[in-house]
Amino acid sequence: TKTKKGITDRVDDMVKSYTKIDEDLFEELEEILITADLGVNTTMEIIDQLRDRVRENKTTDPMEVKGLLKELLTEALEEVADPNLNLETTPSVIMVVGVNGVGKTTSIGKIAHKLKGEGKKVLLAAGDTFRAGAIDQLKIWGERSGIDVISHQEGSDPAAVVYDAIQAAKSRKVDVLICDTAGRLHNKKNLMNELGKVFKIVNRECDGLSRESLLVLDATTGQNAIQQAKIFKEVTNISGLVLTKLDGTAKGGIVISVSKELKVPVKLIGVGEKLEDLQSFEPKTFVEALFD
Amino acid sequence: MIFEGLAEKLQNTFSKLKGKGKLDEKDVNAAMREVKMALLEADVNFKVVKDFISRVKERAVGDEVLESLTPGQHVIKIVKDELTHLMGETQSKINFSNKPPTVIMMAGLQGAGKTTTCGKLAKLLKKEGKRPLLVAGDIYRPAAINQLEVVGKQVEVPVFSMGDKEKPVNIAKESILHAEKHGNDVVIIDTAGRLHIDANLMDELKEIDQGVNPHEKLLVLDSMTGQDAVNVAKEFNETIEINGVILTKLDGDTRGGAALSIRAVTDKPIKFVGMGEKLDELEAFHPDRMASRILGMGDMLSLIEKA
Ligand SMILES: Nc1nc2c(ncn2[C@@H]2O[C@H](COP(=O)(O)OP(=O)(O)OP(=O)(O)O)[C@@H](O)[C@H]2O)c(=O)[nH]1
Numbered sequence A: 001t002k003t004k005k006g007i008t009d010r011v012d013d014m015v016k017s018y019t020k021i022d023e024d025l026f027e028e029l030e031e032i033l034i035t036a037d038l039g040v041n042t043t044m045e046i047i048d049q050l051r052d053r054v055r056e057n058k059t060t061d062p063m064e065v066k067g068l069l070k071e072l073l074t075e076a077l078e079e080v081a082d083p084n085l086n087l088e089t090t091p092s093v094i095m096v097v098g099v100n101g102v103g104k105t106t107s108i109g110k111i112a113h114k115l116k117g118e119g120k121k122v123l124l125a126a127g128d129t130f131r132a133g134a135i136d137q138l139k140i141w142g143e144r145s146g147i148d149v150i151s152h153q154e155g156s157d158p159a160a161v162v163y164d165a166i167q168a169a170k171s172r173k174v175d176v177l178i179c180d181t182a183g184r185l186h187n188k189k190n191l192m193n194e195l196g197k198v199f200k201i202v203n204r205e206c207d208g209l210s211r212e213s214l215l216v217l218d219a220t221t222g223q224n225a226i227q228q229a230k231i232f233k234e235v236t237n238i239s240g241l242v243l244t245k246l247d248g249t250a251k252g253g254i255v256i257s258v259s260k261e262l263k264v265p266v267k268l269i270g271v272g273e274k275l276e277d278l279q280s281f282e283p284k285t286f287v288e289a290l291f292d
Numbered sequence B: 001m002i003f004e005g006l007a008e009k010l011q012n013t014f015s016k017l018k019g020k021g022k023l024d025e026k027d028v029n030a031a032m033r034e035v036k037m038a039l040l041e042a043d044v045n046f047k048v049v050k051d052f053i054s055r056v057k058e059r060a061v062g063d064e065v066l067e068s069l070t071p072g073q074h075v076i077k078i079v080k081d082e083l084t085h086l087m088g089e090t091q092s093k094i095n096f097s098n099k100p101p102t103v104i105m106m107a108g109l110q111g112a113g114k115t116t117t118c119g120k121l122a123k124l125l126k127k128e129g130k131r132p133l134l135v136a137g138d139i140y141r142p143a144a145i146n147q148l149e150v151v152g153k154q155v156e157v158p159v160f161s162m163g164d165k166e167k168p169v170n171i172a173k174e175s176i177l178h179a180e181k182h183g184n185d186v187v188i189i190d191t192a193g194r195l196h197i198d199a200n201l202m203d204e205l206k207e208i209d210q211g212v213n214p215h216e217k218l219l220v221l222d223s224m225t226g227q228d229a230v231n232v233a234k235e236f237n238e239t240i241e242i243n244g245v246i247l248t249k250l251d252g253d254t255r256g257g258a259a260l261s262i263r264a265v266t267d268k269p270i271k272f273v274g275m276g277e278k279l280d281e282l283e284a285f286h287p288d289r290m291a292s293r294i295l296g297m298g299d300m301l302s303l304i305e306k307a
């Protein structure tokens, strides 16, 4: 596609056009990282590390510098990488949180489908009782893979829905319960408190059970994602990230900054709007794509 | 964060510069480095930042520092003026057709806030005495029609839907006949979220555009968008030639640099901003406020303003 091509060619052209490793080369690489949403701080850090590595390795070939940069980025992600979901117990509980419109409900539909495909018995909880049509939306996703949804009425207390769903998961001997939550901006104290209340119920009712708290981040999001991750981590102790909408032209480079800073691994990526558009996160592939 | 301290950093950069005199190139360069970082942290597109910085530099070098300001404040003032200028005039109005119904179409990426904004706009126009009709043009997203119906009920505006089997362009055409028959003077068409590189869905959007010739085509964009905002805005603008932009979720703590990026690539005004999930949380766009926000120095700027 028109907008997607370009950067790789550009990098190669650029690297080829250098006969020696100099400031301009580093500056151009810096530009690529910033354009991929890594942010100024992370970009500077990584470029500094790159300079060190070039020195250590006594690299003189400009063509090799890009490889070193990819290595560095991959390492940063691999340091915290852990693609698996901790779902040992029956039931296990996955909580899905994030700001508005990032793809929580859709990702739940996809994750449920994937787990069912692995032979697990899955149950969904319609914990977004606020947004217009949210409950129906989750029910449609449930129907698509033949998975039950526990729901209350629009406007009801989300903690009560989650409580009911946990009891249902236990009595129905469900393997995995996945709870949707309403999108909320991390700077809204009252909404974050409400989420805290839901998590309190989960903590109380699920003592000893395997749990995941997944923060969904939209790949299109810029630097604000760091703030989102920080605050959601405080309130919900997130155990992993889901990076959605990677089928667009946004690179989602912000997850490098987030996983560096908060030591939370990216677990899954969303690459479309269909049931099967979910993949495990692979640092290497992701880093390659940053340069596409 | 880098940003909290831009004002302070600029003051420090200039602290050595005692007398007020003229700004020389070296001082300006040092200051522009800080400004550049700040803009990038705010998610303004890399290329847009580069162009912006070189323009400001040109203007600032040799400029006489205002009596009432320190050199640091003076540079901030130039930066802010340029930013505000780039962001354009306040144009928070809808182009109404003199032959009703006025047709408004929303477009944008998935999850940007289109459906919610349709409801907000309907509410706003209703308050101004119009009789809007909401049109369910998203036939793909699970429960999209139901969502719009709930929203319509909340703002007490009728919703036109033909289910999810009919082509959106036909739904749009029918909705206008319906509006004519029922005395609705504004038609607000919700469309499915789509990626700017999705050829099929972008064609679909063009088809609706050509089918009903909307008077107002609004790109709905999430204010948290990062560097990719330029690609999004450019492709949507090239496909349907938008009339303006609505920036959503500005109730968050994003700096919102995307606002600058989309202005720079489309030259189309930002008309409204979404300030919350509730349907009365749609506000007029203020270029100067946005400039302060992107620079992350609201109070500082209002002080300078008064100087
Ligand atoms: N292209 C693309 N679209 C996606 C992806 N994931 C989700 N979406 C779309 O993004 C939009 C929002 O998705 P939702 O699942 O409703 O997001 P949410 O976080 O639950 O939203 P709220 O509940 O309103 O906060 C929908 O149009 C989805 O189809 C993805 O990986 N790729």
Ligand SMILES: Nc1nc2c(ncn2[C@@H]2O[C@H](COP(=O)(O)OP(=O)(O)OP(=O)(O)O)[C@@H](O)[C@H]2O)c(=O)[nH]1
Residues within 6 Å of the ligand: A100, A101, A131, A183, A185, B108, B109, B110, B111, B112, B113, B114, B115, B116, B117, B138, B141, B144, B191, B192, B193, B194, B248, B249, B250, B251, B252, B273, B274, B275, B276, B277
């Ligand atoms: N905080 C806040 N949330 C908003 C705002 N505008 C929309 N939202 C929320 O963003 C999410 C997505 O909004 P929608 O209106 O469904 O977005 P959409 O563009 O129609 O999404 P698709 O149809 O899936 O492409 C919902 O949770 C909305 O409540 C806003 O200005 N502020």
Ligand SMILES: [Mg+2]
Residues within 6 Å of the ligand: A104, A105, A106, A128, A134, A180, A181, A182, A183
């Ligand atoms: Mg949802």
Ligand SMILES: [Mg+2]
Residues within 6 Å of the ligand: B114, B115, B116, B138, B141, B144, B190, B191, B192, B193
């Ligand atoms: Mg919608």
